Amino acid sequence: MVSSLLLVNDGERNERLFYKLLIDNVEELLPVVYTPTVGEACQKYGSIFRRPQGLYISLKEKGKVLEVLKNWPERSIQVIVVTDGERILGLGDLGTQGMGIPVGKLALYTALGGVRPSSCLPVTIDVGTNNEKLLNDEFYIGLKQKRATGKEYYDLLHEFMSAVKQNYGEKVLVQFEDFANHNAFELLAKYGTTHLVFNDDIQGTASVVLAGVVAALKLIGGTLPDHKFLFLGAGEAGTGIAELIALEISKQTKAPVEESRKKIYLVDSKGLIVSSRKNSLQHFKKPWAHDHEPVGTLLEAVKIIKPTVLVGSSGVGKTFTKEVIEAMASNNKIPLILALSNPTSQSECTAEEAYTWSEGRAIFASGSPFDPVEYNGKVYYSGQSNNAYIFPGFGLGLVISGAIRVHDDMLLAASESLAKQVTDEHYAKGLTYPSFTDIRKISANIAASVAAKAYELGLATRLPRPENLVKYAESCMYSPLYRNYR
Numbered sequence: 134m135v136s137s138l139l140l141v142n143d144g145e146r147n148e149r150l151f152y153k154l155l156i157d158n159v160e161e162l163l164p165v166v167y168t169p170t171v172g173e174a175c176q177k178y179g180s181i182f183r184r185p186q187g188l189y190i191s192l193k194e195k196g197k198v199l200e201v202l203k204n205w206p207e208r209s210i211q212v213i214v215v216t217d218g219e220r221i222l223g224l225g226d227l228g229t230q231g232m233g234i235p236v237g238k239l240a241l242y243t244a245l246g247g248v249r250p251s252s253c254l255p256v257t258i259d260v261g262t263n264n265e266k267l268l269n270d271e272f273y274i275g276l277k278q279k280r281a282t283g284k285e286y287y288d289l290l291h292e293f294m295s296a297v298k299q300n301y302g303e304k305v306l307v308q309f310e311d312f313a314n315h316n317a318f319e320l321l322a323k324y325g326t327t328h329l330v331f332n333d334d335i336q337g338t339a340s341v342v343l344a345g346v347v348a349a350l351k352l353i354g355g356t357l358p359d360h361k362f363l364f365l366g367a368g369e370a371g372t373g374i375a376e377l378i379a380l381e382i383s384k385q386t387k388a389p390v391e392e393s394r395k396k397i398y399l400v401d402s403k404g405l406i407v408s409s410r411k412n413s414l415q416h417f418k419k420p421w422a423h424d425h426e427p428v429g430t431l432l433e434a435v436k437i438i439k440p441t442v443l444v445g446s447s448g449v450g451k452t453f454t455k456e457v458i459e460a461m462a463s464n465n466k467i468p469l470i471l472a473l474s475n476p477t478s479q480s481e482c483t484a485e486e487a488y489t490w491s492e493g494r495a496i497f498a499s500g501s502p503f504d505p506v507e508y509n510g511k512v513y514y515s516g517q518s519n520n521a522y523i524f525p526g527f528g529l530g531l532v533i534s535g536a537i538r539v540h541d542d543m544l545l546a547a548s549e550s551l552a553k554q555v556t557d558e559h560y561a562k563g564l565t566y567p568s569f570t571d572i573r574k575i576s577a578n579i580a581a582s583v584a585a586k587a588y589e590l591g592l593a594t595r596l597p598r599p600e601n602l603v604k605y606a607e608s609c610m611y612s613p614l615y616r617n618y619r
Contacts, residue, residue, distance in 0.1 A: 187255030246525025247610025530583025
């Protein structure tokens with residue numbers, strides 16, 4: 134568990150060695166600096182805390198946020214990852230101990246996307262915590278008070294966003310990370326038109342899942358509009374993925390997005406989201422309230438709707454039961470099952486369960502990694518639908534183009550680029566994502582696609598446009614090189 138923080142601490146002592154080690158051993162070390170280990174590290178962050186690794190901005194700094202930002206020693210910041218710690222992975226409110234997430238994400242921005250470490254700034258906004266265990270923990274490093282809400286909360290966030298733009302300009306990327314649903318959608322909508330902002334939980338997850346689904350079509354057959362999708366979980370990730378799939382279907386069919394949404398169904402804690410529930414639904418769920426009779430459970434929904442693709446983004450483990458997987462397998466020759474919740478303990482099902490219960494017919498991918506599974510003498514490899522495929526290259530593309538806003542078409546471009554990099558060798562193993570050993574090349578290609586779309590949409594400010602965007606992206610990537618003296 135502590136290995137995640139210890140490894141990042143090593144990065145403080147010898148930055149070049151840290152990134153050299155991480156880049157050269159990315160498949161082995163990714164689960165250490167990122168999910169699933171980072172979740173456990175955040176849970177115990179206070180007790181293993183050594184020194185600050187990012188910038189903490191609390192309610193006590195209200196009115197002085199710009200001054201606090203100016204205290205950060207680096208002046209040229211290109212990417213900020215910020216959290217308020219209210220919804221860390223599937224672990225809930227961890228308050229300031231959520232700092233492990235921005236630190237880990239930015240380590241990957243550098244290692245996988247080549248953004249220079251000195252250009253990265255991890256930030257945690259401390260507005261308190263509602264986690265009683267942490268409030269009573271002598272080692273908790275944040276404000277020991279209940280979370281601020283409403284005007285007090287949004288005033289502090291607005292001061293932060295204004296200070297970021299004033300101090301670093303409008304081309305700095307602010308990535309929102311692990312905010313609770315009610316704040317995540319509000320912040321993205323509010324600042325998406327005035328700042329360069331990106332929510333990895335809503336948009337990054339959506340882009341990587343869409344890429345996996347598009348790649349999986351070679352294995353399950355048909356086109357994207359031919360398929361029917363059922364989601365368990367209707368929060369940031371679930372609705373974000375659903376919307377991006379709907380946008381891609383619309384792009385392919387030229388139909389309105391409202392029509393494309395009819396192929397996608399969402400189940401939340403109260404059952405299938407249907408029009409009869411519309412008055413009691415949160416605003417981000419309302420577009421998914423279809424005219425359909427109420428359905429109480431996921432199993433019933435699978436049997437009635439007969440989806441070809443089952444997506445788990447509930448944050449609740451073991452919810453894809455034997456009966457649910459068997460129902461998917463009875464409806465489909467090759468069911469696509471995506472258990473996306475992190476960390477591993479919160480995964481809707483394991484790879485072994487998906488393959489065993491579907492009699493080896495499922496195509497499976499998950500948010501956290503699983504080892505290969507042997508079933509009936511055959512070895513099955515599961516893909517990892519990991520945001521780390523998308524956000525480092527996506528961010529790099531925004532940086533190298535000097536983009537001033539994020540557009541949905543950029544997310545679609547990133548998905549298409551990732552899906553194209555799945556080879557026949559991967560398909561032969563049942564994989565719908567490429568190998569992480571090629572992640573720097575993957576990120577450069579994604580960056581080029583995102584930058585191309587930024588130029589096409591008139592949102593890029595770095596002119597003139599480079600002729601070869603892939604080569605330009607590669608030339609901009611930080612590499613921790615050691616001189617050869619022999």
